[in-house]
Amino acid sequence: MKDMNSINSNISEIVKLARKFNCFYLSGLHQGTCKPFLVGGHQVGLIRPDVLKYLQRFPEIFCVTGKYVELNPAFRDYQERTSRIAEVLQTLRKEGEICALKGWRDECFEVSTPFYHESLLEMDRSAICLFGIRNYGVSINGYLFHPTKGLCIWLQQRSFTKQTWPGKWDCFVSGGLAVGYGILETAIKEVAEEASVVGDLAKKLVPAGCVSFYFESERGLFPNTEYVYDLELPLEFKPENADGEVETFELLTAEECVQRALTPQFKTTSAPVLLDFLIRRGYINPENEPNYRHVIELLHVPLQTIYKWPQTEMATNGDGEQLQC
């Protein structure tokens, strides 16, 4: 429980950071400027006005009403929905006006229904944020107990050539959940590619929960859920990047990690995984963080129930006042 009180000085900064990676959850979501995006009768996303103006040019693909945007319900199956949206995205990509599409990945993410996870279509990873579609990834905390420094955590600096957050500091390893890959499978693939963790060492990956938050940037909307794995590494282990996506790795103490996460050099959307780890390991705790409960709530915002247009259950207190959901 070393360092437990030494992070006292950053307490208000931790709440500010949790609010920053939930800027859309706490603010944009309530401003009413985005329209629900419906596919097959289910809300799967939200569309901002800046994106809507492009989609309105394709009325045979997107039905835009005063209340929502719907993918043409005549497209009945996964393949047809996928290909019709892909055509629009390729057209827009060629025009070169949408920032997010400049980072085209040739890697597809799945879009599924909110509750029973029925697959509806797939879409290039770069376009997910234009539709506010839920985004799933895997993040790995690589850590060790140093004989003199206590809990230490490996962080990576992202390559300066990455399409998103180039050169920023990030968790040890992370990666998006692409179509066709399982969750543990993605974790194993990513630790091998990004940090050369293979064989028996990769078998030590321990699943440890997930974090959910709703971030917004100029690029788009990010209702993100990260599946979290912890990996205790030997003291002598030195991560080596194998896929060119990492600039460098650095081993930091828990306290240095908090400091790093609070700088603008840290990838905002990776901070939840790091904060969750520091909470689960007791470094951020009720004694040194007065808004402990609030921070933990902001690591688990209810994305599962955020998209529910049209509302089937109304949550009222009997006088038409909506209480919550």
Next chain:
Amino acid sequence: MKDMNSINSNISEIVKLARKFNCFYLSGLHQGTCKPFLVGGHQVGLIRPDVLKYLQRFPEIFCVTGKYVELNPAFRDYQERTSRIAEVLQTLRKEGEICALKGWRDECFEVSTPFYHESLLEMDRSAICLFGIRNYGVSINGYLFHPTKGLCIWLQQRSFTKQTWPGKWDCFVSGGLAVGYGILETAIKEVAEEASVVGDLAKKLVPAGCVSFYFESERGLFPNTEYVYDLELPLEFKPENADGEVETFELLTAEECVQRALTPQFKTTSAPVLLDFLIRRGYINPENEPNYRHVIELLHVPLQTIYKWPQTEMATNGDGEQLQC
């Protein structure tokens, strides 16, 4: 990662359990039969019709309108609010009609404002559920790595003379956060009283986050948050109860714990702490629990934002449709 797939058979049961301890969050909350309870202009609770009929007999204490129940705003300070409510509760207690008040504790819980935790009043622990006031406690997972059985967890059976959940199986140690006690302080007090964990062993308590859920029973409403601590115990340690509140302790494997939590013999409102522990330790994971994300969401429901009448921010999509909060 032993036992990781052996709990496959209980997957749907885990979701059912998570829905059970959130029965009010998932259902009652939306039915609109409860009225917001306001103190000093802040919503601090919800009142069911069965409780309202008693409170309406005290119009000088509780102002009941069509939309809400307000503690008389003429009561200006902590002491006055506390004593005026205590008088009502003592009257009702003597009449002996309200089940919850039969378990009078002579131990007060604090009622505070939702965000900045300004103290408003205190109230006997037994009455908190009548007003749907947020309830804070501390829970300790006592565990060890057994040389042959892997991860094992100590559970307690509650005394048959306890006012609530007598004879039920429960976490290793837990206790409510009473007025005047800190969070870690309560954890240390409870492990000593309930299991004779003292000295250096108690220093090994590691804070590990919190769980929040909203349960309802005949007795009342339970918007509960438990601060969670993990405590690794030596193989030779045998917990001994010192306060008469525990019937017995039993050391179970992770798999046996899941099975026990799923029986009606387990205290429903202690299951979240156990599930959270089993998730953080990788025993319930994305590979063996298809509704992993949903279960984790139900361990962290947004109690922080649940009480917000009168609503200051309306969450609409621009056409009066409420999206979420």
